[in-house]
Structure formats: C-alpha cells, structure tokens
Amino acid sequence: MPSPVRSRFTLLLVTVLAVLLTFGLAALVEPPAAQAQKKILNIAAKEPDSLDPHSSILGQTQAIVRFTYRGLTRFAIKDGKVTTAEVQPDLAESWTLSPDGTVWTFKLRKGVQFHKGFGEMTAEDVKFSFERQIKRTPGTRFGVNLEVIKSIEVVDPHTVQIVLKSFDAIFLLRMVGYQQGYIVSKKAVEKYGEQYKWNPVGTGPFYFERHSPREKIVLKAFDKYYGGKPQIDEINWFDVPEDATKLIGLEKGTFDLLYPEAVTADFASQVEKMGAVIDRRGPGQQERFYINMTKAPFDDIRVRRAFMHAIDRKAIKETMYPGGLGKLAISCVPPGYFGHIPMTFPEYDPEKAKKLLAEAGHPNGFTIKNYFISKSFFYPKVLTLAQEQLKKVGIIVELQVVEHATFHENIRKNLDPFVLYGGTRITDADPWLSLFFDSKEIPDPATGNKGTNFAHYRAIDDLLAAGRLERDVKKRAAIYAEAQKRIERDLVCLPITDVAGQWARNPKRVSTPFDPDYGEFSLHYSYNYPEMLKVLN
C-alpha cells in the first residue's frame, strides 16, 4: 500500500503537469482570423488618470484625449509640417472678430457628430464646454486659460458668439484642441456627471470603448468622424510603467508605439538597433533654472552672474541628451513660441565665477544646506551635474532628494534659492512669461500663493500688461523681445535644454506623414493628427 504522503506527492505532481499542459493549450489558442485583418495599433504608455479632456495635466492623459476630442481650431499644417503658432479651422468653419477686438463669432461646421449617438455638435455644446471650465466645475483644471471670456451667446445651433473682457491676442490659440479648447458633449457630461471621466464623448477620430484599470484602454475608429473614418480600426493603450518592458515589447512586436518615461541615450540606441525610429515633436519641454533674486546671497546680481558662469550648459545638455536628443536652449522663451528671440547668457567660465564671488564677499564660496530636488524625471540628474560644476567655484549644494510632490510643495515655500523647472505651455510668449515672471505668480507661503514665479521677478509686469492689449503683431513681438532683454539683463533665468516630446515607433508597422525630426508640434506630447497614423501590414 502506498504511503499517504507519497500519494499526496503524486497528486501534486499530477496537478503541476496539468497546469503546465494548460499553459501549452493556452499558448496554442490562436486569435480568430477576423482579428488578424483588423488594423490594430498597440501603444505602450502609462495609464491616464482621466479621459475628461478638461481635467488633467498628465502627459499620457493629454496624449490620449487628442485621439478622441477636437477643438474649434487646430494647429495649421503648412508645407507638410505642423506649425506652432498658426491655426486652421477645425470644428469651427470660419470666424470673425468685431472691430473693437472683443467679440468673436464662430460659425460651426455642420453635421459634426458626437460619439455613441450623442447627436450633432451644436453651439450649445461649445458654450457648455467653456462655461463648465470658467465656472470651475470640480475636477476641471484649465478655467484659468479662459478667464478672458466675459460671456458666451448661442446665436443659432451653428453660430456661437464669445464676448471677451478685453482684446486677447492669443484667443485663437486658446481655441485649439488642447486642454481648455476641447469640445465635450453637453448631453453626455450631464448624463454621466462625475463618471464622465471614464465615459468620454467627443467628436474626434476615435471613440472610447472600454477601460480595464491598470491594463489597457481600448479606442475604436469613429465611422462618423467628420474628416472620414481613420484607417486604424482599433487602438489598445496599454498601461506599461517600465521603459525596459516597453522596449522588449517594441522588439517583440507587442507594441507599435512607445511613450517612454524618459528618452536617454541608451534608450535611443536600443530603439535604433532594433530598426525603430524616434518621432521628435518640438518645441517640447524646456529645462531651466530660475534664481530667486530676493534670497541672499542671490539678491546680489554678481552672485547670480557667478552662478551662470559656473554652469556648463553644454556639458549638461550633452550628458543628458547627447546629439539630437535635445537642443541647447537659447532663450527663456523657447523657439517656436510667438515672441521668441535668442538671448545671450554668461558663458561657462569658472575663473570668472570665482572672481565675481570674491567681489561679492564670498571668496571661499558658500554652502546651500537642505536644497530640495525631486527624485523623478530629469531633476536629480541635471541637479547633480550642476552640483559638481558649482562645487568647482566653491558653491556647495547639499541635496535632499525628495518625492516629486514634496519637491513641488517645497519650491512653493521658497525653500530653494534657485529652482530647476521644466514644462510646456501654449506657444506664445504671453502665457509663458505670465506664469514665470509676472509678480502675481510669486509663491508666498504666508498668503498661500502657489504660483511659479520662482525668480521673484517684478520687472516685466508693465510689458505683460501692454502685450495683452496690443493688436499689432509686430508691436506684440517687440514687447516680448524687450521682456526677454530685461530678463537677460537681470540674470534670473538660465535655460539649459529644449527637449522634444519623443515617442518610439516601429516604422514597419506604423507610418506618419510627418518627418520624425520635429515634423509636428507637440503640445500634447504626442501626435497632433492621430487619424493620419497608418498601420501597415
């Protein structure tokens, strides 16, 4: 008689064999033939936090909502390129501006359908889309960009009139399908309420099919899209947090497009090795230093100049983004933004830096204790490089590496005398300079102001006010040129690198009509015209 222990082992063995057999069976199960003919695009990115286009600033969310939503205007396609500061009609067919510059009348394109049978898009939907943000409906984030609007009138189902508080030079840019500019279905938002963020209804080329949290989002081609049904039938947007996994998936063919966390030289070389390409969409994000001119010792312009002489911008750029991975920044308003002019910055010269520090009363340099830096993204790497360079001239920076959220909290408490920062905005000097150099945006823990003017700069308030009223394009450009000259004079901002939005693409599987190198503008950190992507077989 076999011992009970032995028979238990036999049982275990049989179970294990059965399990292995099942694996084998599962591996043999082929997808049905119909699936093979469908054009499916597989994207590896992170999971969005919402699909309500007015609700999130996360890169992946902004990238995916561009597939499902459109705005009244869109960035113009000119000479085969997507431009940065010019617009074309999208959901609006045409528009006029009143002589006093405060009333915009938009004629809407007729017959534009919302997804899932929510009917035709009308002026009511346009009014609703902007008003929900202006009213600061909980969860919406971009109302601040529409504050210029005084009222919105529905003239008829296909005409909407927007009255502004005062002339706004960048109003058509605000109407681009990006953040505040997207048009949502009024009926759908009212029907779903708080659940709208996972029941999105737009007019874009793809509609939302389903979401399996932490796995994937499925989008499908919208056959009533006004521009015609896209070539791609279905999009799987996988939640893949690790870049290493994304790369394996690209090589294996599991994914066709990757939205990486960070494009490093190693990442780029691996992509190249497997015959894939990197689509670079400029101008992208700028990484730069703001120096708090009210905080000693940086309240002395000689110390700020010494700081800039001590930083070897080229070395940082080449270490972080060798070759084409990034561009050395040439202005505090990045190229591609309206109003940009090249600026000059103190060149790298440690000896000069030391001399200036001595003149300013710091012959042996000084130490910055408890300097907070985020542990995420480019922050710790850029800062440790700068730390080494500053050390050479006697400025010792004692780093505290913290969570990203903590970093954001601390820099708004003015705990860091200089702040490393990155970001992308609407491509015009006005919103950009307003956020980072307007005195209204000076962070102050005492009043609870959590603005982003980390330099505590006050010298261009007059120019920003004038620029907002100016209707002459040339004069506007001149105003922002003057603003950049003042910033250059006062040495409060040192830009390091302009880094494009970069995705990896398997060119044997997916094609785009735009040049991989800066052929398309990337406010969305992605593809502006996803309906033009084609799956090749």
Add this chain to the structure above:
Amino acid sequence: MFKYVLRRIVVAVPMLFGAMSIVFFAMRILPGDPCVAMMGDQATTEALADCTRNLGLNRPLPVQYVDYLWRSVQFDFGSSLRQGYPVSEYIARMFPHTLVLVLSSAVVAALIGIPIGIISALKRRSPLIDYPLRIIALLGLSMPVFWLGILLLIVFSLHLDIFPLIGGGDLDGVIHMLKNGEAFSSPRDFLVAVGDVLHHLTLPALALGFTLAATVSRLSRSAMLEVISQDYIRTARAKGQGERAVVYKHAFRNMMVPLLTIIGLFVAIALTGTVLTETVFTRPGLGKMLVDAIGARDYPLAQGAITVFTMIIIVVNLVVDMLYAVVDPRITYR
C-alpha cells in the same frame, strides 16, 4: 476551537483600527499635497485652492479622520482622488490578480524551497549535493525580482516567444464565469480563460517564487536539521525503520510546525514582493496600485490598499495558527 477563532477575530479589530489610523496620519505627515501632485507644474494658487476644497482636504484633520473612520465602518472607502473610481470597486478588481500571484509564487517557492531544504539537510555531509543546493539558494537570495523578471522576459517572452510580455490574463472572465455558472455549462471557454490566466501568471510566479524559494529552503533546511537530531528520530532508526519512512513519517511532519510559521511571515514578504513583480511584468494588482497611490498622494486608495493588506496578513496568520492543530495533533485550542 470556535471560541479561539472568535477571540482572534475580536483581537483583529483593534489591530485593523491601529493600522488604518497609522496609514491615515502617515499619509498626511508625508510632505506633498495630492493637488500639487495631480497638477504638477501647472498648479496655480487658485486651482490648488479649488482642488483642495473639492476633495474636502481643507477640513480640519480630526474631522477628516472621524469621517474616514465612520465611512470605513460602513465599508465605504471613498473614491480614488485621481481616477475617481470607488476604492472598493478598484480593490475588488485588483485583489484577485494579486491573490493568484501570491498563491502561485508561494506554491513555486514551496515546491522548490522545501525539497532543496530537506535534501540539503539530509545530505549535509556530502558536499557534492549540499553545496550546489546552497549556492542555488544563495543565488535566489541575492537576485532581485526585477532583474530576474527582466531576464525571464527576455528569454521566454522575447526570444522563445512562449509567454506573453504584459498583462494578467482574462481573470475577470474567469471570475465572471464562476459567478454565473458558465464555468460548468461551457467548460471549454472556462478552461481557455483559466489557461490564459495561468499563461500570464507563469513568469511572474516563477520570478517571485524563485526569489522566495531561497528563504524557504534556508529555513526548511534548519528546521529539518533540528528535527533530524531529535531523540525520536534516533528511536525510529533504532527500531529499524527505513530512511524514507523516518524522513516522511517522523521528520517531515514535525518540521511542518516551524515551516507553517514561516509561511505566515512569507505572505507578508510575498505581498511586498508583488510591488516589483507587478511592475516588471506589467500586471494589474494591489502592490503596484499602492505604490502609485502613495506617489500621487491618493489618500483613499492608499488607505484602502493598506487596509486590505492588513486584513490579508491577519487572516493568513489566523489560518496558520489553526493549521498548527491540523499538522500537530498535540496542539489544541481552547
């Protein structure tokens, strides 16, 4: 026995309460604000104030705490600050994935670890067997799961193309079919779904299981060594029992008691291991969810996940205590 279980459950309540309170305050002591985390560099003063108010985070902390406890008693863990899904629904979706991962990696760890431990203890005087086995154990101890995971993915998913790269398989489908009885009416579909889940589970379970197996083998080796030198083993041998019977009948059963204690601990270790495993293998699950929730300062989600983790550990320990009585009839509970 019943009284004992009841007593343990009653004791578990303050434990759970303690854990929940610690999480509540720890999350809020952490510097950083969910609204800043959500809005990143575009957070304006005004938007932040709006967001804080909408999420109810502007209320005094004691008010938030009492509100949180009161809702938790009613099994209402709130909604994720970020994605808006109800926390209980979210956890219900993630939990099965983590559960199957922990269980399967425990099976892998036991299947590899216990035999290695036993053989290594019994053959401790023959270096040709004991040493290589101990080296394997050492390898497992020193190989982090994310490294082993990537290695397995490169070999078995990329090059050999036997296993999928990402995902947890159709676990929702399996659960659905079990619930509505389709599992029995159309067993073929059910088997395909189960196969799909197992297919997705193999590499993660192997990776996590192998790293855990090292600990198990070390501990079962020392448990076996202790048992094998007991008087009753010598007695068994003295009365002429064969080596196989001595090991299986006398030694193995007696080493089960210390081993069970290890398994209790082991669940806690495996749960923390799921964080990395789920990330590397891109599986949905509680571990990864918890880390992201903490990073985003998604208070309700993090609180919910930790509550579930605490409950799992309490339940597993209770089950282990009850199992002592099963493996060792000398132990009884009153």
